Amino acid sequence: MKKKLLYIIIPIVLIAVAVVLIILFSKKNRPIVEETKVVEEKIPELYGEPIEGWMLYTDTVRSGDFLGTIMGRYGISPQQVDKIAKMSCDTFNVTLINLGRPFTVFADTIIDSIPQAKIFVYENSAVKFTKYDFRTPDTIFIEKFEKPIDTVNLEAAGVIESSLWNAMINNGYSWELAIVMSQTFAWTVDFYALQPGDWFKVLYSELYVGDKRIGIGDVQAGVFYQGGKELWAIPFTQDSTECFFDSVGNSMRKTFLLAPLEYTHISSRYSNARMHPIFHKVTEHLAVDFSAPMGTPVYAASDGTIVTRTFGTGAGYYVAIRHNSVYSTVYMHFSRFGEYNVGDRVTQGDIIGYVGSTGWSTGPHLHYEVHENGRKIDPLKFEPPPAETVDSSNLERFNKEKRYWIDKVNSVKMK
Numbered sequence: 001m002k003k004k005l006l007y008i009i010i011p012i013v014l015i016a017v018a019v020v021l022i023i024l025f026s027k028k029n030r031p032i033v034e035e036t037k038v039v040e041e042k043i044p045e046l047y048g049e050p051i052e053g054w055m056l057y058t059d060t061v062r063s064g065d066f067l068g069t070i071m072g073r074y075g076i077s078p079q080q081v082d083k084i085a086k087m088s089c090d091t092f093n094v095t096l097i098n099l100g101r102p103f104t105v106f107a108d109t110i111i112d113s114i115p116q117a118k119i120f121v122y123e124n125s126a127v128k129f130t131k132y133d134f135r136t137p138d139t140i141f142i143e144k145f146e147k148p149i150d151t152v153n154l155e156a157a158g159v160i161e162s163s164l165w166n167a168m169i170n171n172g173y174s175w176e177l178a179i180v181m182s183q184t185f186a187w188t189v190d191f192y193a194l195q196p197g198d199w200f201k202v203l204y205s206e207l208y209v210g211d212k213r214i215g216i217g218d219v220q221a222g223v224f225y226q227g228g229k230e231l232w233a234i235p236f237t238q239d240s241t242e243c244f245f246d247s248v249g250n251s252m253r254k255t256f257l258l259a260p261l262e263y264t265h266i267s268s269r270y271s272n273a274r275m276h277p278i279f280h281k282v283t284e285h286l287a288v289d290f291s292a293p294m295g296t297p298v299y300a301a302s303d304g305t306i307v308t309r310t311f312g313t314g315a316g317y318y319v320a321i322r323h324n325s326v327y328s329t330v331y332m333h334f335s336r337f338g339e340y341n342v343g344d345r346v347t348q349g350d351i352i353g354y355v356g357s358t359g360w361s362t363g364p365h366l367h368y369e370v371h372e373n374g375r376k377i378d379p380l381k382f383e384p385p386p387a388e389t390v391d392s393s394n395l396e397r398f399n400k401e402k403r404y405w406i407d408k409v410n411s412v413k414m415k
């Protein structure tokens, strides 16, 4: 009987000891857990100000609002608003508030049902905000801040059916990615000539402020398959600048010829106002005229696609080349064309025409235009981005990093 009791008691005691030990250990552990929690927990802040003790008011700029009228609603006197206007240089221009932008007021008291602002924060953008601090009597501190931006790395892949735009939308990517990609691949991919079946894989980033997505960051690396070729964008830093290179270490950018022909002199420069030689009126001349003997060959200033090859009343026989989504060049008054037709790819130095005097022209010359995003810029001041190659001393490092990026991009799954 005693023995039997022991059989029952011993396990019970053992279990009890175990339970006590577990409780003791968990009690012992608990404060440590709590301690780390306390460390992680931050005093709640808004725009860098601890919110404790404040009455907070948040609203957005409405139609007809000025900074002064908004601040007036929160107890800021016209004298103080005037002071802000006087101390505000361009960066703090008080008139630069936009409809719909949020603002927050930190008030400490309410007088005659008007909250008395001590701090006024205006959100200039999703990232930037301006803080007006009225806490010190007779002094207003104005400071601009930027919220910390978080970068999230993502990947995208798609097959072109009609356009890059549609490929983005159909695969659920943002349209902004199409824009960033067209910039990254501007010098190598002809986005106007994409064919069904062309494809891309890219690594890119999105930017966040807190939980709010504020847009696309950069393409980090990627490949575009067009015209039977893989066109790579591989990031590499040399001479402390990061550029994209192709898979053999050539810069993705192409140079432009300083002048697309051998000329004798410049007969007319880029100008917003010049006397037109034929019409004797002051007109703009958003081009350069290079005088040269009749028949002098004119070269493609850079690689591109012939998009125009025709006769114009003023331009005479002329050619336009689209180099990428940013740059085009136009060549006028040819006596005759070169061997390239509309749609043909040309490489820098290919002869596209010969100097003449067709159209509105007083003598043999080439009228040369450079278009940047559709705007005519001064061809003589045009400084296209440099087209450097990976330096031979950096090739070993480039090849290692290239392997890393190519493997990473290749591992992106096609949707």
Ligand SMILES: [Zn+2]
Pocket (backbone or CB within 6 Å): 268, 285, 287, 288, 289, 366, 367, 368
């Ligand atoms: Zn001209």
